[in-house]
Amino acid sequence: MNRRKIRVLVAKPGLDGHDRGARVIARALRDAGFEVIYTGLHQTPEQVAETALQEDVDVVGLSILSGAHMTLVPRIKKLLIDNGMGEVLMVVGGIIPGDDAEKLLKEGHAEQIFTPGDSLDRIIGYISSKF
Amino acid sequence: MHQLVTDLLNGNRRAAARMISHVENDDLIKRELLKELYPHTGKAYLIGITGAPGSGKSSLVDCLLQEMRNDGLKIGVIAVDPTSPFSGGAILGDRIRMQDHALDHNIFIRSMGTRGSLGGLSRSTREAIQVLDAFGKDIILIETVGVGQSEVDIVKTADTTVVVLTPAGGDSVQTIKAGIMEIADIFVINKADLPGTERTTTEINVMLDMKKEGGWRPPVVQTVSVQNKGINYLWESLQEHRIYMQESGTLENIRLERVKRELTDQVEFLLKNSVWNQVKEEIKLDRLVEEIARREKDPYSAASELLDKLNIFEQKAGEDG
Numbered sequence: 001m002n003r004r005k006i007r008v009l010v011a012k013p014g015l016d017g018h019d020r021g022a023r024v025i026a027r028a029l030r031d032a033g034f035e036v037i038y039t040g041l042h043q044t045p046e047q048v049a050e051t052a053l054q055e056d057v058d059v060v061g062l063s064i065l066s067g068a069h070m071t072l073v074p075r076i077k078k079l080l081i082d083n084g085m086g087e088v089l090m091v092v093g094g095i096i097p098g099d100d101a102e103k104l105l106k107e108g109h110a111e112q113i114f115t116p117g118d119s120l121d122r123i124i125g126y127i128s129s130k131f
Numbered sequence: 132m133h134q135l136v137t138d139l140l141n142g143n144r145r146a147a148a149r150m151i152s153h154v155e156n157d158d159l160i161k162r163e164l165l166k167e168l169y170p171h172t173g174k175a176y177l178i179g180i181t182g183a184p185g186s187g188k189s190s191l192v193d194c195l196l197q198e199m200r201n202d203g204l205k206i207g208v209i210a211v212d213p214t215s216p217f218s219g220g221a222i223l224g225d226r227i228r229m230q231d232h233a234l235d236h237n238i239f240i241r242s243m244g245t246r247g248s249l250g251g252l253s254r255s256t257r258e259a260i261q262v263l264d265a266f267g268k269d270i271i272l273i274e275t276v277g278v279g280q281s282e283v284d285i286v287k288t289a290d291t292t293v294v295v296l297t298p299a300g301g302d303s304v305q306t307i308k309a310g311i312m313e314i315a316d317i318f319v320i321n322k323a324d325l326p327g328t329e330r331t332t333t334e335i336n337v338m339l340d341m342k343k344e345g346g347w348r349p350p351v352v353q354t355v356s357v358q359n360k361g362i363n364y365l366w367e368s369l370q371e372h373r374i375y376m377q378e379s380g381t382l383e384n385i386r387l388e389r390v391k392r393e394l395t396d397q398v399e400f401l402l403k404n405s406v407w408n409q410v411k412e413e414i415k416l417d418r419l420v421e422e423i424a425r426r427e428k429d430p431y432s433a434a435s436e437l438l439d440k441l442n443i444f445e446q447k448a449g450e451d452g
C-alpha cells in the first residue's frame with residue numbers, strides 16, 4: 001500500500017446490543033493496513049454520515065443486526081450523497097435476507113452486502129480490491 | 132486562491148476534512164494549500180491532553196467539549212492513536228467517547244494514526260492543527276497516543292499540556308514515568324472514584340512543592356470523567372493557565388520558538404530537495420557509492436566534494452524542488 005492510507009469508518013447504526021462482530025472486522029481491517037475509525041454502538045444515520053465527512057473516509061462499513069437495514073442503509077447513503085460523499089464505498093454486514101440485499105444493491109444504496117456466512121478474508125479481499 | 136481554501140474559510144466542513152487528508156497523505160498540493168492558509172492561522176489556543184493508555188483522555192475531552200460549548204467556543208479535536216508498525220493500519224477509537232458531539236457543527240473531530248512517528252503525535256498533527264486553526268476554531272484539543280512513548284512532541288506543540296493520571300492504587304507515584312512531571316502544566320487525577328485518589332494527589336503535590344521554581348505551579352485536579360465530576364475545575368485551571376501564559380509573556384515566547392522551528396524545518400526541507408534533485412541530475416551516485424564501499428574514498432570527503440560540485444547556493448532554491 002502507498003502513502004495514501006485507505007480510511008474506513010466502521011459503524012453500528014441502530015439499536016442492536018453488541019459490537020463483537022464490528023470489532024473483529026475493525027481489527028482485521030487494521031491488520032490489512034487500513035485506518036479504521038471506530039465509533040461504537042447506537043449511532044444515528046446522521047452521526048454516521050457526519051463522522052464519515054469529518055474523518056474523510058473512503059469506505060463506510062455498517063454492521064446491522066437489528067433488522068432495520070431497509071431504513072438505515074438508504075438513509076445513510078442519502079446523507080452521504082447530500083454531503084458530497086456519494087462516491088464513498090458503502091459496505092453492509094449483518095443478518096440481511098437475500099431479497100433485501102438484492103434490493104439495496106439494485107437501488108444503489110450499498111456497493112456490497114455480507115452476511116454471517118461470509119469469511120473475514122472475503123470481506124477484506126473485497127474492500128482491498130476496490131483500491 | 133485554491134477553491135478548497137476558499138471553501139474552508141467559508142466554513143465548509145468537507146473542505147476542512149479534505150484538506151487534512153491532503154496534509155496527512157503528503158499530497159503534492161499540500162504546500163500550496165498550507166501557504167494560503169497560513170495568514171489565517173495563529174488564533175486558536177492549543178491544548179494537549181496526554182497520559183497513559185486508558186487513563187481517560189478521550190472521556191475528558193468529551194466532558195471538556197461540553198464546558199467549552201457552554202461558553203460559546205468553537206472547538207477542533209485531533210485524536211491520535213497508534214499505527215501498527217506491522218501492517219501500517221490502525222484502529223482509531225478515541226471518537227467513541229465523543230460521539231455525543233458529532234452533530235454539533237461548532238465542533239470538528241479528526242482521528243489520526245501516528246503513521247510511523249514516535250513522539251506521541253503523528254507527523255502531520257502540526258499541519259492538521261493549522262487547518263483547524265484557519266477553519267476558525269477557538270480552541271484545539273489534541274489527544275496524544277497513550278502508549279509509553281516519549282511525550283516531547285505535545286509540549287512543543289501545545290500552549291497548555293494536561294497530563295492525565297489515575298489513582299496509583301497500591302503503587303506509589305514514584306513509579307510514574309520519569310519526564311512526565313516536567314511536561315505538565317496541569318495534572319488531572321482522573322477516575323477519582325477509585326481508591327488511592329487522595330494519596331496520589333498528595334504525593335504529586337509533594338513532588339511539585341519540592342521543585343522550588345518560580346512561575347506557574349501546576350494544579351492537581353481530581354475528576355471523574357464518566358460522571359462529569361470536577362470538569363468545571365479543570366476548565367477553570369485551563370483558563371487560568373492560559374491567562375498566565377499570556378500575561379507572563381510565555382505564550383509569545385513559545386509561539387516564536389514554534390515559528391522558528393517551522394522556518395528551520397522548511398529551510399531544511401527545501402535545501403534537501405534542491406540538493407538531491409541536482410545530485411540526481413548531475414552526479415553518478417551509484418559510482419560514488421561503489422568507490423566508497425571499496426574504500427577508495429571516505430563518505431566524509433565524498434559528501435563535501437559532492438556539495439562543492441553543486442551550485443545550490445547560487446540559484447534560488449526552487450519551490451518544491
Ligand SMILES: Nc1nc2c(ncn2[C@@H]2O[C@H](COP(=O)(O)OP(=O)(O)OP(=O)(O)O)[C@@H](O)[C@H]2O)c(=O)[nH]1
Binds near residue numbers: 187
Ligand atoms: N471508574 C472510572 N472509569 C473511567 C473514568 N474515566 C474513564 N473511565 C474508563 O476508562 C476507560 C478508558 O477511557 P478513555 O477515555 O477511552 O481513555 P483514554 O485515555 O482516551 O484511552 P486511550 O485513548 O485508549 O489511551 C473507559 O472504559 C472509561 O469508561 C472515571 O472517571 N472513572
Ligand SMILES: [Mg+2]
Binds near residue numbers: 188190224225274
Ligand atoms: Mg482515547
